[in-house]
Amino acid sequence: MAPSFVSDLSGRVKLLDGTTIPQFGLGVYEMNDQETYDAVKWALEAGYKHVDTAEWYENEGAVGRALKEYLGSTNTPRSEIYITSKLMHNRTYESALADLKTSLKTTGVEYFDLYLMHSAIGGPEIRKNVWRALVDAQKEGLCKSIGVSNWGAKHIQELVDAGSPLPVLNQIDLHPFMRHPDIVEICEKLGILLEAWGPLARAKRFDHPSLIKIAESHQREPAQIMLRWGLQHGFIIIPKSVSQKRIVSNAQIFDFELSPEQMKELDGLDEYFVTDWDVVDCD
Numbered sequence: 345m346a347p348s349f350v351s352d353l354s355g356r357v358k359l360l361d362g363t364t365i366p367q368f369g370l371g372v373y374e375m376n377d378q379e380t381y382d383a384v385k386w387a388l389e390a391g392y393k394h395v396d397t398a399e400w401y402e403n404e405g406a407v408g409r410a411l412k413e414y415l416g417s418t419n420t421p422r423s424e425i426y427i428t429s430k431l432m433h434n435r436t437y438e439s440a441l442a443d444l445k446t447s448l449k450t451t452g453v454e455y456f457d458l459y460l461m462h463s464a465i466g467g468p469e470i471r472k473n474v475w476r477a478l479v480d481a482q483k484e485g486l487c488k489s490i491g492v493s494n495w496g497a498k499h500i501q502e503l504v505d506a507g508s509p510l511p512v513l514n515q516i517d518l519h520p521f522m523r524h525p526d527i528v529e530i531c532e533k534l535g536i537l538l539e540a541w542g543p544l545a546r547a548k549r550f551d552h553p554s555l556i557k558i559a560e561s562h563q564r565e566p567a568q569i570m571l572r573w574g575l576q577h578g579f580i581i582i583p584k585s586v587s588q589k590r591i592v593s594n595a596q597i598f599d600f601e602l603s604p605e606q607m608k609e610l611d612g613l614d615e616y617f618v619t620d621w622d623v624v625d626c627d
């Protein structure tokens with residue numbers, strides 16, 4: 345079945361648990377507090393409905409401040425803006441719940457729309473306990489949905505074998521130069537959505553001839569082509585930028601379409617290009 349994708353910045357896709365998530369969002373990794381505050385403010389003003397942060401990024405507070413000000417000044421209900429955060433350390437059931445509560449407090453929100461295990465690191469027993477904590481956190485209303493990040497196919501299979509509730513999505517590095525076909529396949533089979541981190545490959549492949557050729561054919565930038573590729577695959581995409589201009593231009597991907605041939609050409613660029621950590625094979 346062809347993947348479905350949204351037609352504007354507010355467009356949402358459905359998750360396994362019945363909730364919905366805006367398919368396009370802003371990533372805020374490696375931004376300091378001022379950069380985060382400005383970027384989130386500009387993004388929300390530009391019509392973004394979704395921000396991806398993490399305990400690790402040490403900027404949940406700045407995300408929360410920008411969110412609160414935007415909601416207050418525009419009279420927007422909290423439910424319209426989707427906030428994701430992530431658990432940095434997989435340790436115990438208790439520490440996972442405690443860390444989530446600390447993140448909520450730091451961010452200044454009553455709930456996260458989505459809370460992720462940032463990785464599968466720790467081994468099967470720890471993963472099982474931490475995942476159980478997230479399942480209970482969702483029941484308690486601390487987060488509306490729960491998911492994972494950087495999980496390999498074998499980690500997902502572990503949950504299936506245990507009969508555990510499944511994550512609504514798996515956030516992995518995903519772009520034409522890093523396609524993780526085995527992870528994409530198992531997730532798609534189970535209805536777990538893929539969320540693409542590093543959807544721009546950290547701006548390190550914009551000079552690739554195929555990308556330039558396709559960008560020129562649409563009179564677009566390589567960045568917009570990479571994002572449109574992710575969108576048309578049905579992936580949730582969360583490009584990061586500290587620049588107001590690029591925050592706006594990255595979202596201008598809803599008024600052109602890549603042809604099946606162009607999608608195929610981009611699909612062929614996979615080179616297992618690692619832009620950051622690569623832990624999908626951990627024990």
Ligand SMILES: NC(=O)c1ccc[n+]([C@@H]2O[C@H](COP(=O)([O-])OP(=O)(O)OC[C@H]3O[C@@H](n4cnc5c(N)ncnc54)[C@H](OP(=O)(O)O)[C@@H]3O)[C@@H](O)[C@H]2O)c1
Pocket residue numbers: 370371372373374396397462493494515516540541542543544545546547565567568582583584585586587590593594620
């Ligand atoms: N779960 C995980 O383990 C994990 C790991 C990494 C990232 N993430 C999440 O995914 C988000 C996105 O990934 P990412 O930050 O790694 O990388 P990315 O979005 O692929 O690339 C960001 C880089 O591209 C530049 N850039 C952005 N738009 C551009 C444009 N239109 N033209 C030229 N350069 C542009 C940015 O510079 P400027 O800022 O100067 O524009 C920055 O250097 C993160 O922010 C984070 O929320 C998650």
